[in-house]
Amino acid sequence: MSTSNPTPENSIASEQTDHRITGPHFEPPTVANATTYWRCTACSRESIREQDLHREAFHAEKCEVADRC
Structure with missing residues (x-):
């Protein structure tokens, strides 16, 4: 399993990471x-x-x- 692949925007993992930083968004x-x-x-x-x-x-x-960075 590669750790360099970003978590999709709509996955549960991305929602739990930080509720104020969202992505990846696709143009x-x-x-x-x-x-x-x-x-x-x-x-x-x-x-x-x-x-x-x-x-x-x-x-x-x-x-x-x-403030959380």
């Missing part, structure tokens, strides 16, 4: 260079690298998720 195939991304639901910031959302500096000022 529609009509988007040029479509990719997957993760989103902070508290400050609405997004990144194609999940680890970015686990850094306090990534989040907006006063983001409640940033």
Whole structure:
């Protein structure tokens, strides 16, 4: 089993990991260079690298998720 594969957005595991960071979200195939991304639901910031959302500096000022990084 590979540990590098991300947990799908709608899986139980992703819901239990962090209730404020969601993903991976998949861009529609009509988007040029479509990719997957993760989103902070508290400050609405997004990144194609999940680890970015686990850094306090990534989040907006006063983001409640940033306090848990």
